[in-house]
Amino acid sequence: NAGVTQTPKFQVLKTGQSMTLQCAQDMNHEYMSWYRQDPGMGLRLIHYSVGAGITDQGEVPNGYNVSRSTTEDFPLRLLSAAPSQTSVYFCASSYRLRSANEKLFFGSGTQLSVL
Amino acid sequence: DQQVKQNSPSLSVQEGRISILNCDYTNSMFDYFLWYKKYPAEGPTFLISISSIKDKNEDGRFTVFLNKSAKHLSLHIVPSQPGDSAVYFCAASAAGGTSYGKLTFGQGTILTVHP
Numbered sequence: 001n002a003g004v005t006q007t008p009k010f011q012v013l014k015t016g017q018s019m020t021l022q023c024a025q026d027m028n029h030e031y032m033s034w035y036r037q038d039p040g041m042g043l044r045l046i047h048y049s050v051g052a053g054i055t056d057q058g059e060v061p062n063g064y065n066v067s068r069s070t071t072e073d074f075p076l077r078l079l080s081a082a083p084s085q086t087s088v089y090f091c092a093s094s095y096r097l098r099s100a101n102e103k104l105f106f107g108s109g110t111q112l113s114v115l
Numbered sequence: 116d117q118q119v120k121q122n123s124p125s126l127s128v129q130e131g132r133i134s135i136l137n138c139d140y141t142n143s144m145f146d147y148f149l150w151y152k153k154y155p156a157e158g159p160t161f162l163i164s165i166s167s168i169k170d171k172n173e174d175g176r177f178t179v180f181l182n183k184s185a186k187h188l189s190l191h192i193v194p195s196q197p198g199d200s201a202v203y204f205c206a207a208s209a210a211g212g213t214s215y216g217k218l219t220f221g222q223g224t225i226l227t228v229h230p
Contacts, residue, residue, distance in 0.1 A: 004158070033218070040124075042204060043159070043220040058217060090158050103149060104218060106158030 002026050006091050006107035013081040013114045021076040021110050023091030031094040032074040033104070036060065036087040043090065049074055081114045088112070118142045119207050121221035128228050134192040136224050138205035141186065145207035145219075150179060150190050153202040153223070162203075163190070195228045202226075 007022045025032065033048035035058075045058030049068040063085060065077040074093075078085060088111050092104040120139045128134045136150075146167040151159035165172040165179045165188070172179050178191045192199055205221045 035220075040222055042119075042121075042222040043206075045217055045219070048217065059219075092158075103161035103164065104151075104159075106151075106160070108156070108158050 004091055004093055004105050004107040006089075006110050008110060009108070010111050011113070013078075013112065015081060015083060015114060017081050019078050019081065021078075021089055021091075021112075023074045023076065023107060024072050025074075025091075025093040025105070026072065027093065027095070027105065028071060029093035029105070030071070030096050032068065033058070033092050034064070034066065034074070034076045035090045035092065037090060037109075038087050046076065046089075078112075083114045086112060086114045116141075117222075118145075119205060119219050119221040121203075121205060121224050123224050124222070125225040125227070128195045128226065130197055130228055130230050131194045134190075134195045134199065134226055134228065136190040136192075136203050136205075136226065138188045138190075138221050139186060140188075140207050142207070142209065142219075143186070144209035146210055147208045148179070148181060148188050149206045149208075149218070150177075151204045151206060151220075153204065159204060192226075195226075197228045197230050200226055200228050 004025045030051050034046040035043040044060045047066040049055045055066050088109050090109050091107045094104045149164040150162040152162045153159040163174050163177050165181050181188045202223045204223045206218050208218050
């Protein structure tokens with residue numbers, strides 16, 4: 001079982017460049033989300049989706065766009081990369097966030113550096 | 116506004132002894148709490164959870180305690196093993212209000228278990 005797959009694992013960008021972090025899950029999960037992990041800040045929610053066609057902002061959405069055209073995929077777009085977006089990004093999914101199966105399944109992360 | 120706080124950045128414990136990781140929260144709407152474990156270069160993995168209708172949940176060597184009046188939860192690991200060395204995140208979610216659909220994480224505590 002692949003679970004949650006994130007690509008790429010590592011990326012270096014120059015300030016102002018744009019890119020898309022890919023996330024796919026094969027568990028037919030309704031809920032998908034993107035987090036960033038920074039030292040001393042823990043995991044902070046960027047955007048999330050409770051189903052295909054439905055997205056909403058998390059705690060730190062500025063500078064990022066998302067879309068959910070299919071149940072399986074939830075790409076994260078950086079519109080114009082800034083050094084403050086240097087971080088480790090995690091995609092996560094869950095069958096339904098508010099259910100007995102509350103737990104999130106995480107991908108292995110994308111380490112992004114913006115120079 | 117850090118709604119979930121882990122005030123101890125790190126904890127060092129001897130193998131075989133008890134590890135106690137603490138977490139405090141401020142949002143009274145939180146009604147479901149989880150602990151995740153993260154090894155380097157991997158995504159977090161679910162460890163154990165507790166609903167606000169309970170004050171204790173046990174799974175093998177791991178026990179989570181919830182004190183709703185103090186808005187405090189703790190994770191006990193007994194006995195601790197070197198393989199438990201990782202970063203531990205606590206997280207919380209709410210059924211409604213502005214926290215719906217979001218899982219809020221603490222900053223994480225680095226646990227080191229010495230042989």
